[in-house]
Amino acid sequence: MPQLKDILYKVSLTSVSGDMETEVTTLAFDSRKVEVGSVFVAVTGTQVNGHDYIEQAIAQGAVAIVCEELPRTTIDDIAIIQVKNSAQALGFMASNYYGNPSQKLKLVGVTGTNGKTTCVTLLYHLFRDLGYNTGLLSTVDNKINDEVIPATHTTPDAITINRMLAKMVAKGCTHCFMESSSHAIVQHRIAGLSYAGAVFTNLSHEHLDYHKTFDEYIKAKKLLFDGLPSTAFALTNSDDKRGMVMLQNTKASKHKYALKSMAEFKARIISNTLQGLELDLANQNVWFRLIGDFNAYNLLAVFGTAVLLEEDPEEVLRVLSTVNSAPGRFEQVLTETDITAIVDYAHTPDALENVLLTIKEFRTGNEKVITVVGCGGNRDAEKRPIMAKIACALSDKVILTSDNPRFEEPMEIIKEMQTGVTPSNYKKTLVIEDRKEAIKTASALAEPSDIILVAGKGHETYQEIKGERTPFDDRAILKEMLNLIHKQN
């Protein structure tokens, strides 16, 4: 068993009392998970303060406490370690506890508002198909080679990350591709990780409920690059307004990808259809299975990453052209009808606009675009009217509905969305709170060759209402409804 002093390696300490040679059984930041011999790390949270649970942790057998504020009473036989930032200390401790697994494989972090899951999933499949043992940490799921571990977060807590990385190392993984969300960066879930490289996709409106201002959101993303060592690479999208800012203070080698501006990894879109994308990339015409202009950026980011990881460009393109996108990302739902049915995880204004613009490009005649969309509860409220406005501007019919209302009232969220609907668009907008009914109505309104987009939930297989998740899958419902209503015609 490791000793306290080993786990505290690289943690900057304010004060220390107790025996640093105490053996440690587990690490915990949740008092409810403390066991006999655990170190409890008290973290100041957004809901409660972990320092209020120190006594409970001790009662459950904690042998050491890591905290920012010392407990008011002295506690015999317990080591008390005061640090400036518990969450950050937890990151380093979790790395040390699991034997610094991120140093034993090539870990690549992907950050940005949209495209993280797409990029890491493509990278995971690419490297698996290139013959490597590979790990994945993503919104959809976590993977250690072919073993699937359900995901709870886009980027899990520091203990979970390091536990999974250690398992990847034990299973012989040489690479791991992980999403690095802005929440995770600010909350130091990634502190202590040793990245071989980091990638920036793009930045647009999202999560202002948490970060408060767009500047704070930019800063959060930038921290990933600021923390890279000189041995790592930093790859950015130089077409994005914030692309270069990300690399401004990094020690890592700097690289760019782009469709428009000058860049080391550059491509041109030759064609973009419902069957896939054809790109002129690295002086070759290559066809990919992904759909939509925005995916050209994801493919370039993936290509650049693989080349920076010293893979052969030709081989990368050969394999990448056979890889499918992540589930629920511009996923076409196959039905027995002539209606094009698309489910997409677009839950930000930028993503919704990109997906609808892509759909617009595919229209050849008078086919209608019917969009079903909602906004999540207990998340950024500012994006609600903007998303409704975009949906109206780029669709012929819009059905506003609910999407994971969480602890908010679904109709209140929809009302906020409605404030973005201009009077000229009232006629094309319907409100159907029940998402299943909304999808049913969209299916009923659709005629042959029309296009239905159900946006916001993508791969999700639940609807989250007041802390409970009930089964719900946009793809299954859309398929069921379209077949039910239109098959006999």
Ligand SMILES: CC(=O)N[C@H]1[C@@H](OP(=O)(O)OP(=O)(O)OC[C@H]2O[C@@H](n3ccc(=O)[nH]c3=O)[C@H](O)[C@@H]2O)O[C@H](CO)[C@@H](O)[C@@H]1O[C@H](C)C(=O)N[C@@H](C)C(=O)N[C@H](CCC(=O)O)C(=O)O
């Ligand atoms: C707002 C937010 O991000 N919260 C995350 C945060 O929890 P918190 O700070 O709110 O914790 P808290 O409930 O206040 O508790 C404070 C401390 O007291 C401890 N505690 C609490 C109760 C108790 O009885 N005993 C005890 O010790 C808690 O374990 C915690 O250490 O730290 C927790 C542990 O890492 C996370 O699980 C939790 O994610 C919540 C569930 C969440 O919904 N997060 C979302 C917003 C999120 O992180 N999303 C991003 C993706 C965003 C994107 O890019 O789209 C993600 O990476 O998933």
Ligand SMILES: Nc1ncnc2c1ncn2[C@@H]1O[C@H](COP(=O)(O)OP(=O)(O)OP(=O)(O)O)[C@@H](O)[C@H]1O
């Ligand atoms: N490069 C891109 N630029 C703009 N929009 C994109 C891009 N890639 C994907 N999208 C859109 O954003 C949606 C979410 O994509 P993806 O899941 O890859 O992003 P993410 O960054 O992982 O999101 P999250 O923050 O929820 O984890 C897609 O369904 C698509 O509509």
Ligand SMILES: N[C@H](CCC[C@H](N)C(=O)O)C(=O)O
């Ligand atoms: N990672 C995003 C996902 C949003 C998906 C959408 N369906 C919602 O629930 O708002 C978040 O947690 O904000």
Ligand SMILES: [Mg+2]
């Ligand atoms: Mg994601």
